[in-house]
Amino acid sequence: MSAIAKETLAPVLNAEAQGYYIFIIVFLLASAVVVPIFQRYKVSSVLGFLLIGVLLGPDVMGRLATAWPVLDAFSVMRSHTVHQLAELGVVFLLFTIGLELTFERLKSMRRLVFGLGALQVVLCALALTGLFLLIGRSFISSVALGMALALSSTAVVIPVLADRKALKTASGRSVFAVLLAQDIAVAPILITVVMLAGGAAGDGRSLSGLLALIPALIGIGILVIGGRWLLRPLFNTVAFSRSRELFMAACLLCVLVAGQISVMAGLSMGLGAFVAGVLLAETEYRREIENMVEPFKGLLLGLFFVTVGARLEVAAVISQPMLVFGLAAVLIAIKMAVIYPVARLFGLINRSAIETAAVLGPAGEFAFVIIDQAIGHKVLNAEFGQTVILASIISLFCIPFLAAGAGRLSKALAKNGEAPTSVAPDVVSEAAKVIVVGFGRVGELVTDMLKLHNIDYMVVDINPQVTQRARAQHIEAWYGDASAAEFLHSLGIERARAVVVTASNPAFTDEVVKAVRAMRADVHIIARARDAAHAQRLYQMGATDAVPETIEASLQLAENTLIDLGVPMGLVLASVHERRDVFRKMFGIRKPEAPVRPKRSLEEVAAAAVEKAAGT
Incomplete structure (x- = not known):
């Protein structure tokens, strides 16, 4: 690079680097100061990160940056690098979820995962497809939106339930099983969107979408077989070194390589990390690995929530509040109306079914990915797609409040002497006397x-x-x-x-x-x-x-x-x-x-x- 080019680009690079520094300072300030204040007053930390994201969004920090360029952290928030880093929070979350499950536990949960979870996804997708057909959307776009919004938020629901110490309850275990089924369904839904786009355009993409299942199955096979052969020897070698730094490096290597193999196979990075976690759950290193990745998971999940909050364009919501809030309310109401009877059908008592329906009612983070892909493949109108994304973000903000309301209602029902359910298998960690x-x-x-x-x-x-x-x-x-x-x-x-x-x-x-x-x-x-x-x-x-x-x-x-x-x-x-x-x-x-x-x-x-x- 010539000296003239360096002199020309130096201010730009310095401004971009300064924007990253400002963003990192604000994010760490939120993690160290703002979020603990929320927790002190028994408000979910998830909500704190989401609100910080709104402050860093286009309508707060974005507007201030026009007057004070030094505050231009909003431009950093829109960068591909930050979003990729934030998505690692979901990846690490799914990895730690996998660490809590062995293949035997997955087998014991098959009725809830492939029964309650799969039925919830199908019925919610059908109900939401009908909703969008009623408001005049095309059949293909309605199907894409129905499948996208049928999913719930693993990244938000699990931390909210953990804050409320509800993960080990009957409803918490049922929610966990449904979220697991939804995470498995992400890849087939993404492939279906590609097939719908090909069918609409008549260009053969539907066949290519169907053929995408082959590398996906091969990728899962490589993860399972290769993981069983390689993971234990890898951690044996690192453990003999007695170095915590090397052990941490092995943990990060395992998560990232498994995620990358999954991406190369056409699946989500989180699904690959989940499979790696399940394989490691059967080893003696599981507990130490959990402790190693926990700080990364916490910080990256916080960053993910911040990026989600930053996508909420307050000005766009204010310009059409009835449509955005109405769509969010109808979305939550329809999913709760579907999930409650399905949960009861699978043996959950009344209060557990209410808690399950409440936290699974809002949309999930994968809705953004699926809707963005649908817009990219011309399956969905971009303007309406952004409106649906805004409604989905509003619904995510509601999860802590819905969980709190369902918890209070559950306590009120418990006073009536309702017996606890026994259908949800216990998936908590082993505990010896x-x-x-x-x-x-x-x-x-x-x-x-x-x-x-x-x-x-x-x-x-x-x-x-x-x-x-x-x-x-x-x-x-x-x-x-x-x-x-x-x-x-x-x-x-x-x-x-x-x-x-x-x-x-x-x-x-x-x-x-x-x-x-x-x-x-x-x-x-x-x-x-x-x-x-x-x-x-x-x-x-x-x-x-x-x-x-x-x-x-x-x-x-x-x-x-x-x-x-x-x-x-x-x-x-x-x-x-x-x-x-x-x-x-x-x-x-x-x-x-x-x-x-x-x-x-x-x-x-x-x-x-x-x-x-x-x-x-």
């Missing part, structure tokens, strides 16, 4: 005893070889750092009864005990200690029981020696217990708030031990 940290020789012995007494447990270890060995024994084992609060949360620490720390590293044991106690004040923590001093430190950190390995090994040796020498077992057990108490007093080991027991003689302890042994 006991979490065993470390699966060495000590941890393996602990799990053997838990299994002997039929107590559910899971194993956690930072060594990939150890987790593989545990999985080979058909034990639920997860790779990850048990001292990280996010990882403990993903394991279901809120529902665990006890945590047993068998790791040989005292510093790591300390970190785990502190992390668990910070999250749960009532859970039992039994930890392996190096010596008496370490045991005392663990008690001070909040451990329920600390077992010094040096003392216990000595007592075990003494117990076996006495038994081999012919000393009665009752007396041996009593003396071991007595000696253990002596050690505790000698080294100053005191369990906080331990109950005071009456002191008994050695003979009394021996008699009690023999009586207990005889009773069992």
Whole structure:
């Protein structure tokens, strides 16, 4: 590039770069300041991002930029780069959804996914097609609009339900199943739009649209077969490096490559990421992967909501408010009227069916893609298509309010004694009664005893070889750092009864005990200690029981020696217990708030031990 060209383009490039910086600052300001304010007043964070998008749109920031060019973040919002980056938020969301599902769980949900979900898409598409035919649109454009608006918003509904802690309810699981069916239906709908365009133009595009199914099926096959062969070895290799940076790079590589393969096959990027998530859900790395991608998912989803809000042209809405708001209201009403009886047909109780219909009533983000494609293929008039997009965005803004209203109505109905439904399969993460940290020789012995007494447990270890060995024994084992609060949360620490720390590293044991106690004040923590001093430190950190390995090994040796020498077992057990108490007093080991027991003689302890042994 010549010097003259550089001098000519420099102001343009500097202005564009400045626009990006302003946009990034505003977006981060929204994430760090504005959205927490919304959450503080129990308003959905999704709504906060959408409103920030409106402020960055053509009617606020776009108008201010005419007077102050430095504020021209709106031009950046319209750039292809920002929209591509924002769409990654939906991709990461579908990836994390896939991580929560194994093929066995998908099989257990098939009635809701391919029954309730598929029937909802078909019936809503037919009802909305009839609506557009009634208002004078052509048959082909009506079909395209009906299919586009039959879909709901995975990106908005899932975070809204998560904010309300409703994902694990019967209605939440049903909504999840329907959204999964809709995500699967996106690719066939896009292909159908191409076929409709070809049929209308008579240029053979309908045949090309039909042939597009072949590479789509090949792409899914490559993802499933290749993923089963390659994903586990990839994460095994990265896990051995013990580098969180490399592990994060592997997670991002997996999402982006799977998404790109899906795009090359003519499918959506999100569907490819979802398939990759399902494949990884069967591995021991699933929990750690969830923690790695969560920050990316949160920020990119926020960026997606901002770009959606920026598409809302306030001036266009004001110019024809009756049409835009009326279309949004009719859209929501028709879909709710269709979804409610279908949900009841599939066994949901009244209040669950209402909640399901309320959040699935508005349009979804894929409506923008499908309508834009329909406009591009001349299937739909551009002006009317933009009006429908505006109505769809208005309906998206309604989701937090519809969810809140349905929740209040659900509570009111619950007071009438309506029994909960049991048709929606539970898709929440596994939760065991006991979490065993470390699966060495000590941890393996602990799990053997838990299994002997039929107590559910899971194993956690930072060594990939150890987790593989545990999985080979058909034990639920997860790779990850048990001292990280996010990882403990993903394991279901809120529902665990006890945590047993068998790791040989005292510093790591300390970190785990502190992390668990910070999250749960009532859970039992039994930890392996190096010596008496370490045991005392663990008690001070909040451990329920600390077992010094040096003392216990000595007592075990003494117990076996006495038994081999012919000393009665009752007396041996009593003396071991007595000696253990002596050690505790000698080294100053005191369990906080331990109950005071009456002191008994050695003979009394021996008699009690023999009586207990005889009773069992």
